[in-house]
Amino acid sequence: MTAALDLARVSRHFGGVRAVHDLTFNIAEDGITGLIGPNGAGKTTLFDLITGRVKPTSGTIRFRDIVLNGRDPGDIARLGLVRSFQSPMVLAGLTVRDHLRQAALFSAIGRPRDLLRRVSLSRARQQAIARADQVLEFVGLYAQAQQQAGALAYGLQKTLGLAMAVATGPRLLLADEPAAGLNGAETHRMEALLRSIRSQLGISLIVIEHDLPVVMRLCERIIVLAQGQVVADGTPAQVRQSQAFISAYLGSHQDAA
Amino acid sequence: MRRTLIYVVFGAVALLPPALNDPFIYHVGILVGIESLLALSLHLTLRIGQLSLAQAGLMGLGAYTSALLTRDLGVPFPLAFVAAIAVPAAAAAAIGTAILRVKGVQFALLTFVLGQAIVLVFVECVVPFGGNNGLMNIPSATLGGWTLGGRAAYYGLVVAVVLAAMTVCRRLVGGEPGQVLNGLRQSETLIQSFGINVLSWRRLVFVTGGGIAGAAGSLYAHYLKYISPDAFNITATINVLIMNVIGGVGMLFGPILGALILVSLPELFRSLVLYQQLLYGLSLLILIMFMPRGIGALLQRDKP
Numbered sequence: 001m002t003a004a005l006d007l008a009r010v011s012r013h014f015g016g017v018r019a020v021h022d023l024t025f026n027i028a029e030d031g032i033t034g035l036i037g038p039n040g041a042g043k044t045t046l047f048d049l050i051t052g053r054v055k056p057t058s059g060t061i062r063f064r065d066i067v068l069n070g071r072d073p074g075d076i077a078r079l080g081l082v083r084s085f086q087s088p089m090v091l092a093g094l095t096v097r098d099h100l101r102q103a104a105l106f107s108a109i110g111r112p113r114d115l116l117r118r119v120s121l122s123r124a125r126q127q128a129i130a131r132a133d134q135v136l137e138f139v140g141l142y143a144q145a146q147q148q149a150g151a152l153a154y155g156l157q158k159t160l161g162l163a164m165a166v167a168t169g170p171r172l173l174l175a176d177e178p179a180a181g182l183n184g185a186e187t188h189r190m191e192a193l194l195r196s197i198r199s200q201l202g203i204s205l206i207v208i209e210h211d212l213p214v215v216m217r218l219c220e221r222i223i224v225l226a227q228g229q230v231v232a233d234g235t236p237a238q239v240r241q242s243q244a245f246i247s248a249y250l251g252s253h254q255d256a257a
Numbered sequence: 258m259r260r261t262l263i264y265v266v267f268g269a270v271a272l273l274p275p276a277l278n279d280p281f282i283y284h285v286g287i288l289v290g291i292e293s294l295l296a297l298s299l300h301l302t303l304r305i306g307q308l309s310l311a312q313a314g315l316m317g318l319g320a321y322t323s324a325l326l327t328r329d330l331g332v333p334f335p336l337a338f339v340a341a342i343a344v345p346a347a348a349a350a351a352i353g354t355a356i357l358r359v360k361g362v363q364f365a366l367l368t369f370v371l372g373q374a375i376v377l378v379f380v381e382c383v384v385p386f387g388g389n390n391g392l393m394n395i396p397s398a399t400l401g402g403w404t405l406g407g408r409a410a411y412y413g414l415v416v417a418v419v420l421a422a423m424t425v426c427r428r429l430v431g432g433e434p435g436q437v438l439n440g441l442r443q444s445e446t447l448i449q450s451f452g453i454n455v456l457s458w459r460r461l462v463f464v465t466g467g468g469i470a471g472a473a474g475s476l477y478a479h480y481l482k483y484i485s486p487d488a489f490n491i492t493a494t495i496n497v498l499i500m501n502v503i504g505g506v507g508m509l510f511g512p513i514l515g516a517l518i519l520v521s522l523p524e525l526f527r528s529l530v531l532y533q534q535l536l537y538g539l540s541l542l543i544l545i546m547f548m549p550r551g552i553g554a555l556l557q558r559d560k561p
Binding site for chain 2: 072077
C-alpha cells in the first residue's frame with residue numbers, strides 16, 4: 001500500500017535554529033499515529049510544514065503522491081489533509097452550526113471562480129447543511145448547535161475544533177494537542193471521539209499530544225521527535241522501551257557512569 | 258426592515274439634486290458620488306481587515322486611461338470607461354499576487370508605495386501623462402449619440418455607476434462570498450483549514466476595489482475635464498479612509514454616508530472661510546471620539 005503522507009529529508013531552519021531537521025518518514029493511510037516529544041521538539045512546526053503554512057527549507061512532502069511543496073494551505077486542505085488547532089479558533093457572531101456548515105461548504109468555494117459552477121455549488125450547499133447536522137450528532141454538540149461558538153466552554157470549543165476539521169471531509173486529520181487543557185472526564189471523551197473518527201468515519205489521524213497515557217492507548221504507532229529529528233518510531237510498546245524516548249522525556253543517565 | 262429604510266433614505270437623498278435643480282447642489286452631488294466610489298473601493302479592503310493606501314493611485318490609473326483614450330485616440334466614452342475599470346483592476350491583479358502575501362501594517366505600507374509610485378509615473382512620464390501639468394481638454398462623456406455635458410445628465414450617470422458598484426459590492430460582502438470575507442478578516446488560518454485559498458479571495462477583493470476606484474477616476478476626469486497627478490496622491494486615499502471611519506466600517510452604506518458628510522461638510526462652513534479647516538477638523542475629532550463605530554452604527558442593530 002502506498003503511503004498517504006511521505007516526508008523525504010524535510011528541514012525547516014529558522015535562522016540558526018533547526019526546528020525540523022532532515023526528517024524522513026511516511027504514514028500509511030489507516031490508523032492513528034501519535035507525534036510526541038518535549039516542548040520545542042518541532043511537532044507543531046511539522047504540522048505547519050505539512051499543511052503548507054510554513055515552507056520547508058529543503059526536502060519534499062508528498063500526500064497521496066502529490067508534492068505539497070509550494071502549494072497554498074487552502075489548496076492542501078482541499079486535497080483532504082486538514083488540521084485542527086491547539087488553541088480553539090472560532091469566528092465571532094457565528095453559531096456552532098454555522099461553523100460546521102462553513103467548514104463543510106468552503107472546500108466547494110476554495111477559489112472565487114468556483115462560484116461560477118452553479119450546479120455543483122448548489123449541490124455542495126445542500127450537502128454542507130446535511131453534513132453539519134451529521135457532525136453535530138457525531139461529536140455530541142447537537143444541544144449547542146444554535147449557540148454562539150465563542151460562548152462555548154473551553155472543552156466544547158476544542159471539540160468544535162475537531163468537529164470542523166471532520167466536517168471538511170478529510171482523508172488525514174492532523175490534530176494538534178486535542179486534549180490539552182481538558183479535565184479528566186473531557187480527556188476521556190476526546191479520546192473516544194478521536195477513536196471513533198478513525199473507526200466510524202475512516203479518517204486517518206496524526207495526533208500531537210502531551211498526555212502520554214492517552215497517546216499510548218490511542219495510537220498504533222508513535223513517532224518521537226526531539227530537536228527536530230525522529231529519535232524513536234514504532235508501536236507504543238517499542239517506543240516505551242527505547243532509550244531515546246526515555247532520555248527525551250526523563251533526561252539521560254549516561255553522564256553518571 | 259432597516260435595510261429598506263436605509264434604501265429609502267438614500268434614494269431620497271439621491272433625488273435631492275434633481276428636486277432642487279440647483280447647479281451647485283448637482284456639483285456637490287456629483288462629487289459625493291465620485292468620492293463614494295473611491296470610499297467604497299477602500300471599504301472592500303477594510304472588510305477583509307486590510308488597509309489599502311493605493312486606492313487613489315488606482316483611481317488615477319482609471320482617470321488617465323479614460324482621458325487619454327477619449328482625448329488622444331478618439332475612443333468612445335463607454336469603451337474608455339470600461340478600460341478605465343479594466344486597467345486598474347488588471348494592475349491590482351498583477352501586483353496583488355506579490356503584495357497580498359503580506360498583511361497588516363506591511364500591506365498598508367506596500368500599498369502606500371504602490372499608490373505613490375503610480376502618481377510618480379504620471380509626474381515623470383510627461384509623454385503621455387503630461388507631467389505635473391496633467392491633462393487638459395478631456396472630452397465630455399458621451400453615451401451613444403448623447404453628450405452628457407450638463408450637470409443633471411452627468412449626475413444621472415454618476416448615480417447609475419454608484420448603484421452598479423453597490424450591487425457588485427453587495428454580492429461580494431453578502432451571501433457565501435461574504436462569509437469567506439468575514440473569515441478572511443477574523444481568522445485566515447481557520448478558513449484556510451476549511452480549504453479556502455486565501456490569496457485568490459484577497460486578490461478578488463483587491464481587484465474589485467481597483468475596478469471601482471478606476472470607475473471613480475473616469476467619472477472624475479470627464480467631469481472636471483482636467484486631471485493632474487496631485488489629485489491622486491495619498492491625501493485623497495486618507496480622505497476616503499476618514500469617510501469610512503466616519504460612516505462606519507461594518508456596513509456598505511457607511512462609506513457612502515461618510516462621503517456625503519465629508520464632501521458637504523466643508524461647504525457648510527464656506528461662509529466662515531477663515532475657520533473652515535478648524536471647524537472641519539473639530540467636527541471630525543468629535544465624530545471619531547463619540548462615535549468610534551461611525552454614524553452608520555446608529556442605524557445598526559447592536560451586535561456583540
